[in-house]
Amino acid sequence: MTVSPHPAHHVGPLVTARLVLRRVRSGDVAAVTRLWTDPLVRQHLGGPVIESVVRIRQRRIVGAPGFHAVVRAEDGVLVGLVTVEDGARNGETEVSYQFLPEHWGQGYAREAVDAVVARVLEGAPSVVALTQEANHPSRRLLEAVGFEHAESFVEWDARQVLYRRRA
Template structure:
């Protein structure tokens, strides 16, 4: 099991971990040691990180590399047919206001193929088994991410400024 939710969020239930989720084309599974180079690219690619504060500093990348393998709620997204890593989807059970938060990053060569939508939808569906709502935050300027969140059933509920950028918060309906 993942770590227990914060006392302020008694309705959030951590889901059993490790978990493997499958879709028509993808497998979402815990990060393995062999995935670390692809995951590192996600943290250091300027295009991937354009709306995420820029590439992660090398010292932070080294720490993340040690911690990401098997980390609770961190799914490597692999194509089912060949195992190629396309991205990362993360669920945090003690996010803003104690709600479950989904975040994601995909390698640019896999953009526009529906992988992110498919993976995020699977993760949100799975997370809702233990949490009444799932949230996501993205920069207002990240129109692709906003469309993805709306396509998987999240609704824009709040706008605010954080990290010197306009942000939007989305939440599952009902």
């Protein structure tokens, strides 16, 4: 993954009503590793990441621009990860996200994704997000924060839906 300089990558922590989004720290690596290896989290993302790739990612994620650790403001518990990748799809900025299952259904993902996308749109005309057609919770989240269906296609042996939100 190539993450290039973007205003969303260099501004300090992003604070919402309940969350703080900041760069990944070494203390976050165990929770982030769970995101990469949890079968429920990875159900619509091609399955758990293999061990050798996890080790490479663990060395690269701490402090990396474009990766936003999502922690609860009240207690600092990491609940998820939102990633911003410039030029990922046809030159557009792409936002992706993963949240630990025990934090699903509490609105954290919606709050975090909405905040990150709003920041990205301060410096980009649009942002895209991709999910599997079968991932109905993710599709509802994207639509709830203002993304619109842009196209559908088959990739990685599954029906995919590309969403776009414009500034």
